[in-house]
Amino acid sequence: MSETFLFEGAPVPIRDGQSLAAALTEAGERVFRTTESGAGRGVFCGMGVCQDCLVTVDGRPNQRACMTLARPGMTVARQEPRPALKAPPETPKSAERLSPSVLVIGGGAGGLTAAIEARKGGADVLLLDERKVPGGQYYKQAALPDMEPLDAQQEDGRALVRAAQEAGVVILSGVAVWGAFEGPEIMAASENRVYAITPRALIVATGAYERPAMIRGWDLPGVMTVGAAQTLWRSYHTLPGKRVALFGNGPLTAQVALELSRGGAEIVYLGERAPSPLRRMGAALRMMRHDWPLAQKGLGMIAALMRRGIAVRHDARPVAIEALPDGLQIAIQRGGRRETVVADAVCMNFGFQPQNEILRLLGVRMRYDPNFDQLRPDRSDHMGTSASGVYAIGDCCGLGGAPAACDEGIIAGRAAAGLSGSGDGPVRQQLAAHRRFQDALWSVYAAPPPRLEDVEADVLVCRCEAVTKAALDASLDAGSTDIGAVKRATRVGMGRCQGRYCAPALAGYMARRTGADPQDLSFFAPRVPIKPVDIGTLVAAETLIPDESGDDSAA
Amino acid sequence: MTAPPDLLVIGGGITGQAAALAAADRGAKVEIVDFGRNAGSAANAGSLHVQMQSRFLRLNPHLADNLESSLPLYLSAVTAWEALDVRLGGVELTREGGLMLAETPAQMAFLEQKAERETAKGLDVEILGQNALRRIAPYLGAEIIGGELCRNEGKLNPLLANNRMSDALTAAGVVIHRDRIDEIVDGPVPEAHGARAYRAKRLLVAAAWGAGSMLRTVGLTIPTEPEPLHMNITEAGAYEIHHLVQHAERSITLKQFRSGQVVIGGGWPATRGAGDSVPGVRLRSLAGNVALAGRIAPGITGLRVLRTWAGYNTPVDGKATIGPVHPTSGVFLALPGDAGYTLGPIVGQTAAALALGWEPPLDPEPYAPTRWAAAA
Ligand SMILES: Cc1cc2nc3c(=O)[nH]c(=O)nc-3n(C[C@H](O)[C@H](O)[C@H](O)COP(=O)(O)OP(=O)(O)OC[C@H]3O[C@@H](n4cnc5c(N)ncnc54)[C@H](O)[C@@H]3O)c2cc1C
Ligand SMILES: Cc1cc2nc3c(=O)[nH]c(=O)nc-3n(C[C@H](O)[C@H](O)[C@H](O)COP(=O)(O)OP(=O)(O)OC[C@H]3O[C@@H](n4cnc5c(N)ncnc54)[C@H](O)[C@@H]3O)c2cc1C
Ligand code: FES
Numbered sequence: 001m002s003e004t005f006l007f008e009g010a011p012v013p014i015r016d017g018q019s020l021a022a023a024l025t026e027a028g029e030r031v032f033r034t035t036e037s038g039a040g041r042g043v044f045c046g047m048g049v050c051q052d053c054l055v056t057v058d059g060r061p062n063q064r065a066c067m068t069l070a071r072p073g074m075t076v077a078r079q080e081p082r083p084a085l086k087a088p089p090e091t092p093k094s095a096e097r098l099s100p101s102v103l104v105i106g107g108g109a110g111g112l113t114a115a116i117e118a119r120k121g122g123a124d125v126l127l128l129d130e131r132k133v134p135g136g137q138y139y140k141q142a143a144l145p146d147m148e149p150l151d152a153q154q155e156d157g158r159a160l161v162r163a164a165q166e167a168g169v170v171i172l173s174g175v176a177v178w179g180a181f182e183g184p185e186i187m188a189a190s191e192n193r194v195y196a197i198t199p200r201a202l203i204v205a206t207g208a209y210e211r212p213a214m215i216r217g218w219d220l221p222g223v224m225t226v227g228a229a230q231t232l233w234r235s236y237h238t239l240p241g242k243r244v245a246l247f248g249n250g251p252l253t254a255q256v257a258l259e260l261s262r263g264g265a266e267i268v269y270l271g272e273r274a275p276s277p278l279r280r281m282g283a284a285l286r287m288m289r290h291d292w293p294l295a296q297k298g299l300g301m302i303a304a305l306m307r308r309g310i311a312v313r314h315d316a317r318p319v320a321i322e323a324l325p326d327g328l329q330i331a332i333q334r335g336g337r338r339e340t341v342v343a344d345a346v347c348m349n350f351g352f353q354p355q356n357e358i359l360r361l362l363g364v365r366m367r368y369d370p371n372f373d374q375l376r377p378d379r380s381d382h383m384g385t386s387a388s389g390v391y392a393i394g395d396c397c398g399l400g401g402a403p404a405a406c407d408e409g410i411i412a413g414r415a416a417a418g419l420s421g422s423g424d425g426p427v428r429q430q431l432a433a434h435r436r437f438q439d440a441l442w443s444v445y446a447a448p449p450p451r452l453e454d455v456e457a458d459v460l461v462c463r464c465e466a467v468t469k470a471a472l473d474a475s476l477d478a479g480s481t482d483i484g485a486v487k488r489a490t491r492v493g494m495g496r497c498q499g500r501y502c503a504p505a506l507a508g509y510m511a512r513r514t515g516a517d518p519q520d521l522s523f524f525a526p527r528v529p530i531k532p533v534d535i536g537t538l539v540a541a542e543t544l545i546p547d548e549s550g551d552d553s554a555a
Numbered sequence: 556m557t558a559p560p561d562l563l564v565i566g567g568g569i570t571g572q573a574a575a576l577a578a579a580d581r582g583a584k585v586e587i588v589d590f591g592r593n594a595g596s597a598a599n600a601g602s603l604h605v606q607m608q609s610r611f612l613r614l615n616p617h618l619a620d621n622l623e624s625s626l627p628l629y630l631s632a633v634t635a636w637e638a639l640d641v642r643l644g645g646v647e648l649t650r651e652g653g654l655m656l657a658e659t660p661a662q663m664a665f666l667e668q669k670a671e672r673e674t675a676k677g678l679d680v681e682i683l684g685q686n687a688l689r690r691i692a693p694y695l696g697a698e699i700i701g702g703e704l705c706r707n708e709g710k711l712n713p714l715l716a717n718n719r720m721s722d723a724l725t726a727a728g729v730v731i732h733r734d735r736i737d738e739i740v741d742g743p744v745p746e747a748h749g750a751r752a753y754r755a756k757r758l759l760v761a762a763a764w765g766a767g768s769m770l771r772t773v774g775l776t777i778p779t780e781p782e783p784l785h786m787n788i789t790e791a792g793a794y795e796i797h798h799l800v801q802h803a804e805r806s807i808t809l810k811q812f813r814s815g816q817v818v819i820g821g822g823w824p825a826t827r828g829a830g831d832s833v834p835g836v837r838l839r840s841l842a843g844n845v846a847l848a849g850r851i852a853p854g855i856t857g858l859r860v861l862r863t864w865a866g867y868n869t870p871v872d873g874k875a876t877i878g879p880v881h882p883t884s885g886v887f888l889a890l891p892g893d894a895g896y897t898l899g900p901i902v903g904q905t906a907a908a909l910a911l912g913w914e915p916p917l918d919p920e921p922y923a924p925t926r927w928a929a930a931a
Contacts, residue, residue, distance in 0.1 A: 061857045062790060082815040085694055085795045085854030181838050478725070481733075488597060489718050496790055496861060525864075528836055532790060532859035535849045542842035 005074035012070075017132075017143030020065035020076060021046065021053050022236035030221035032065050033079035037466065042221035043240075044463075046228025047137075048130060048176075049209045049355075051496035051532065052219075052463065054079040060088035062532070066228070069132060069143075093540040095194045100126035100170070102416045103186060103199035105177050105358060108136020109402040110394030111205030112160050113409030114416070115169040118203070121417025125169045126197070128188055130176040133235070134161050137207055137227065137395070138402035140234040150234060150259070177206075178537070179528040180361040184390060187541060189533070194540040201389045201416035204359055205409065208352035208395035212501060213247070213450040217321030218348070219463050222328050226349035230256045239265045241344030245330055247318045248349035249273035250445050251298055254312055256347065258301055261308050269341045270305070271316030271332060273350065273447040280444050287440035294403075294437060321346055350450050352399040353504055359396070360526035362387045368518040369398060373449065373508035375523065381428075382420045383412035391416055401438050407431035452509035462502040464495020472506065476513065483507060483522055496532055499524045559744055560584040562910055563755030565736050565769070568596035569896055570889050571761030572720050573639065574903030579727040580642075583911055587724070588753055590735040592831050593781070595763055595895055598866020600786055600820045601713035602799050602808050603636060604894040605629045606653060606673055606680060606705040609665075610806045610822045611873060611893055618873040624921065625874050626676040628898065631917050633707055635901040639716075643723055646716035647813045653708025653799035654692060656699045656851065662803035666703040679706040694796055694852045708799050710810050713896065736762070738772045745885040757910040761889040761903060763869040770888070773880050775927045779890070781867035783825035783834035787845055789858040791815030796852060809848050809855075817855050819848040825865030834865040869895065877906050877922040888924050 004011040005023070012027045021043045024032065031040030033054045041052040046066050053065040055076050061083040065076075102118040104111045107129035115127045127134070135141035139157020142149070149155040164171060172188075175195065179187035186197040210225040212218055222241065226248055229240040233256075244265045246257045249272065257270045277284045288295040305312065316334040323329075328346050332339040351372065359377050360366065365386035366375040376398040383391045391412040394405030410427045414420050455461060457470035467490050475489040483506060486492060492506060493499030503524050511518040562578050564571040567589030575585045607622050615622075633650070640648040657663040663682075670680045681704050688702050689695065724731070734749035739758060747753045760766050767779035796811040807821035823840035841863050849856045869890070875898055876890040889906035891898035901916065908915040 059857075061792075062859055082791045082793045083857060084793045085852070086857060087853035088857045179838065179841075185838070187838065478721075482591075484597075488714055489721075491714070494862075498862065525833060527863055528838075528841060529860060529863070532861050534859045535789075535845055535856040538842045538860065539846040539849055541838070542846045545839050545842055 003072040005070055005072060005076055007076045008078060014070040014072060016147060016237055018070050018236045018238065019143070020055060020057070020068045020070045022232055022238040023070040024065060025232060025240060026238045031078065032221075034081060035466065036081045039219070040221045041219060043228055043232075044224050045209060046224060046231040047209060048531070049497060049500055050463070056083065058089065059086070066231075067130070091192065091536065093189070093192050093194050093536055095196075095540045095544045097544050098126060098195055098197045099199065100124050100197070101200045102126070102203065103128070103197050103201075104203045104205060105186070106136065106205035106207055106394070106396070107131070107134030107161075107171065107173070108205060108207050108394060108405065109138050109160070110207075110405030110409040111136065111203065112164050113406040114203045114205060114393055114413035116164050116167045117410045117413025118417040119167040119169050121414055121419040123417040126199070127164065127169050127171045128175045128177060129171070129173055132174050134164075134171055134173055140231060142237075143235050147237075154234065176531065177358060178530055178533040180358045180530070181528075182362075184362055184387070187528075189537040194537050194544065196541070196544040201391065203391045203393060203412050203416055204396055205394045205405070206355040206358060206396040208354050208399055209500065210349045211351040211353050211450070211504070212348050213318060213350050214452070214455045214459060214461055214505065215318055215320055216456065216459050217323070217328070219460055220321055220323050220328060222344060223321055223346045223348070226253050226256050226347045229260060229345065229347045233259055233263050237263070239263055240347065242266060243268045243327065243343045244345045244347065245269040245271075245341055245343035246347045247271040247273075247316070248347075249351060249447050250349070251301070251441070253347070253349055254305060255301055257310060258305050258308070261305075261310060267310045268343050269313065269330070269332070270310055271313045271318065271334070273317050274314065274445045276314040277444050283440055283443035287437060287444055290433060290437040290440050318346070318348065352395060353500070354396045354398055356396050357526055357530040359385065359390070359392055361528065361530065362390055364390060364392070368522065370508070370511070370518075372398065373504045374398065382415035383408050384415065401434065404431055404434040404438060407434060452505050453512070461505060462492045462495060462499075464497050465491040465493075467492040467502070476510065481514070483510060483524060486510070487524060493524050498531070559754040559756055560586045561755070562586075562757050562759055562907065563588065563747060563753050564759045564761055565739070565747055566760065566762035566765065567591070567731060568594040568761065568763055569717070569720070569899035570763070570891055570903040571759070572724060572903070573900035574759055574761060574889055574907040575729045576642075576720070576723055576727060577904040578907045578911060579724070579729050581911075581913065586730045586732065586753070586755065588732040588734050588736060588747060588749065590765065591733050593764070593828075593833060593867050595866055595868050596713070596717060596899065598786065598864060599713050599896040600808060600810075600818050601711045601716070601812075601896065602810060602894075603633055603648075603650070603709040603711065604653070604897045605633060605678060605707040606655060606703065607669060608894065609655065609801065609803050613804070615873055621872060621874040622893070623672060623676065625892070626673065626678060628875060628901065628917070628922070629894070630677060630707060632898045632901040633709065635904060635916070636711065636897070639900050640711070643716065643719035646719055647712035648709060649711070649797070650707070650709035651797040652704050652706045653801065654688070654702045654704055655801045655803055656695070656702040657803045658698050658700060660700075663701050666701075666803050670703050673705070680704065681706075692798060694854045696851055696853045698850065702803075710799050712812050712814075736769055739769055739886060741773050741880065741884050741886050743885065756885070758886045759889055759906055759910050760886065761906070763890065763895070764867050766888070766890055770880070773884070773886055775880060775924060777871065777876065777890070777927045779869050779871060781827075782870055783827055783865055784868050785820065785823040785825045785836060785840040785844060785863065785865050787819040787841065787860050787863045789817040789819070789855060790861050792817065792855065792858050795854065800851065802847075802851065805847055807844065807847050807851065809852060816861075817848075817858060819844055834867060836863045836865050875902050875922045876924050876927070877902055877919045878909055878924055880924055881928065
């Protein structure tokens with residue numbers, strides 16, 4: 001408890017391997033960076049995607065607080081919109097070329113299972129994960145290995161990670177993939193090392209990120225995704241705030257409400273977009289039939305919430321958030337009524353978007369799913385994609401849940417090790433059952449997804465570049481027909497998150513406006529780096545590239 | 556059937572757009588037909604080049620004379636952009652000069668020679684030693700021992716320019732068709748054929764990489780092979796790099812937009828896209844280009860690279876091609892050659908003036924397409 005770092009000159013205590021974001025949140029700091037217009041931004045996604053938690057650490061600007069370990073003695077400052085051009089202290093990175101027979105990107109349920117299975121099949125397996133600790137979204141592990149697991153879910157995750165290690169999977173944590181090139185050649189980097197990896201087979205298991213509702217105030221500090229709050233709590237034992245309001249669609253929101261309540265938060269509102277399951281008994285019964293233990297888990301969760309006096313308010317969605325002196329005031333539409341509530345933190349999850357950038361960069365054939373406004377890869381029975389030697393599993397192919405991700409991991413792991421075929425029968429049956437369960441689950445929770453059609457004119461669609469709905473409409477009305485043209489006209493999607501929030505919303509909106517069928521081209525063209533990459537990484541990467549011509553620019 | 560327009564422009568990049576706007580501003584009825592794919596103008600970096608680019612000299616030593624003889628064109632090009640900046644209502648154009656840097660005495664000697672040739676052609680250039688250079692460009696790295704400053708050079712924000720240009724064209728009543736032209740037919744009322752046929756009193760071909768195949772049908776053989784090039788952009792930092800920065804020997808252009816983002820390019824290669832798809836990014840170009848930028852201006856290394864892209868440049872023979880296919884032809888060409896975004900407006904405006912029988916803003920004689928007819 002005695003260890004501290006400095007934030008804006010004042011000491012902030014650190015405990016339990018907290019991230020900077022967790023330690024600052026615990027200290028009541030909400031504003032991590034300011035935008036061009038002077039607005040404050042803070043933790044939003046909690047998983048390194050949104051880039052709104054940027055701070056300057058020891059003179060190095062543009063560091064994501066949610067992905068940076070808080071270390072004693074650090075000097076941390078709020079990120080200004082345009083930091084001075086001053087070379088940060090030099091920390092040269094080393095560089096390494098690797099060629100495992102199987103490379104797994106992502107250490108969640110899917111990736112870990114695939115890695116174990118490929119290893120069992122005799123392959124040498126390397127697994128990378130951007131987080132400091134493997135486990136992914138479902139198993140969200142504590143930041144420190146000696147922290148007591150919070151529940152069975154975390155305990156199972158710990159066992160799975162251990163199984164991977166014992167099987168001989170080489171796990172590199174804190175290593176983010178930033179580029180994928182033909183080959184495939186995968187470029188990745190940690191804080192002090194750069195990797196070029198050319199595996200024989202590649203398994204992409206990069207999971208999903210969360211879809212927000214683009215409502216007035218969704219960019220305010222203190223407003224975050226449900227997953228961000230869950231990570232603060234499960235990984236760092238940090239509450240997102242004292243009074244917490246949660247809104248979403250699907251079981252995750254209620255689960256996190258329960259976890260936060262157990263952690264000591266006051267749940268001031270738990271809103272679910274879908275109507276009560278009592279009004280959808282058919283689907284609810286189907287779900288129970290497909291996987292009684294899982295369904296039972298869900299029922300247990302509702303009962304536990306009720307015991308804590310937390311009611312799930314169905315048919316409820318947030319419509320606007322406003323910062324008041326005593327907290328964030330949320331206006332809620334519940335059925336035909338308006339309600340308001342005040343909270344310190346507002347959490348939202350309105351579905352998931354697959355992290356499919358690596359697949360798109362590798363030219364994998366994708367198909368648009370209009371129900372989810374997202375691209376999904378075409379896959380063979382063995383989880384193979386249209387790119388030779390490239391497999392895709394789990395939520396990066398569209399949300400399927402952890403059990404299905406594990407099943408897909410087994411199938412892909414075996415295939416990548418050259419074992420596919422006869423032994424897959426039982427897993428395949430299990431996968432089919434898990435998919436049927438998911439289908440039934442989502443018919444219980446079926447609700448209209450948030451759509452740009454419903455966003456008010458002056459509300460931001462692109463957080464990074466502060467592009468409003470009205471600006472997008474103006475560009476579309478002026479005749480922009482492809483998403484690239486709208487981007488060039490409005491700057492939508494040109495910011496640091498690289499269009500992760502605005503692009504799917506805009507692609508769907510444009511498709512519905514024109515009646516055209518969206519395809520891969522309807523989204524922003526995939527380009528490296530898949531996340532902003534620091535120049536030091538590129539300097540080190542250069543040393544890994546064979547010098548082919550001597551002349552740097554001979555075309 | 557309605558009367559054919561005075562001018563049909565094929566290709567809606569900066570060259571074709573500037574031609575159309577100039578013509579419409581003087582009362583002509585103008586239409587543009589554009590394929591809407593892979594315009595260099597939509598991918599470019601907004602450098603206003605004037606001094607001879609070392610990269611071009613290095614890659615095309617045999618074309619050095621072409622480049623040198625075009626220097627006066629570059630000077631008028633910048634003047635044309637300044638007028639366009641006003642006409643379009645501001646495109647963040649600045650003319651704070653361009654630097655070409657040296658790290659070795661040999662590179663300094665090269666710059667000195669180059670500066671002499673450029674002064675003779677009327678450019679405002681000066682050789683600076685390390686200290687003088689550091690005073691005006693404190694952001695430069697320690698390895699830089701001197702450089703050449705060209706005061707005629709500058710930069711603009713191409714996104715803004717392209718947006719303002721489309722607005723201006725719409726306001727001026729220029730009709731834009733989305734189509735790909737496969738064939739053109741010369742004659743008293745020349746025609747262009749795509750998914751449909753277009754007729755106009757005059758045709759102006761400003762189709763860059765698409766021009767070559769189209770012009771074969773009227774008897775010209777022009778090499779308009781696209782050159783796929785790589786670009787990088789960083790997140791924003793304080794606006795401190797005011798110059799357009801290049802290197803005497805290595806491929807780089809580095810500059811900062813007013814938004815604070817640093818744009819790094821300079822002709823590193825990209826890969827050809829299949830069919831009409833966009834060109835692809837090479838790892839080698841990304842790492843090499845950005846590492847070099849970091850060495851030249853170490854202050855940018857606190858910023859991260861946000862994105863890369865690639866686009867098609869159409870260098871032709873390094874020299875502009877402006878004017879009618881032959882003296883009595885109704886088909887006119889506007890191909891800027893190298894540094895086409897800089898040259899696009901002047902080239903387009905000159906070609907439009909010739910097509911409509913107006914006084915051209917410069918003597919087009921040195922750029923006449925006849926050199927291609929002779930080659931055919
Ligand atoms: C925020 C969130 C919270 C969730 N919480 C729950 C829950 O509590 N209960 C529940 O039943 N389901 C939950 N789900 C759904 C469930 O987690 C998933 O269905 C399951 O985890 C899918 O496993 P996966 O292996 O596909 O992906 P994940 O578990 O998401 O794992 C993907 C991994 O890939 C890594 N990764 C991604 N990109 C890169 C890159 N470029 N370089 C390196 N590593 C990378 C990530 O760091 C991550 O660890 C949640 C999903 C999300 C997105
Ligand atoms: C990455 C990159 C960076 C660059 N940076 C700079 C810079 O900083 N400064 C500079 O001066 N120059 C730069 N250039 C060069 C410059 O972009 C181009 O030379 C310039 O844009 C050419 O303009 P244009 O109008 O002649 O042709 P383009 O902008 O290429 O436009 C040609 C148009 O014609 C259309 N077309 C082609 N064929 C047909 C057909 N058959 N029918 C109908 N339409 C057709 C195309 O779809 C396209 O829209 C750069 C180029 C690249 C690729
Ligand atoms: S909260 Fe850190 S990147 Fe989104």
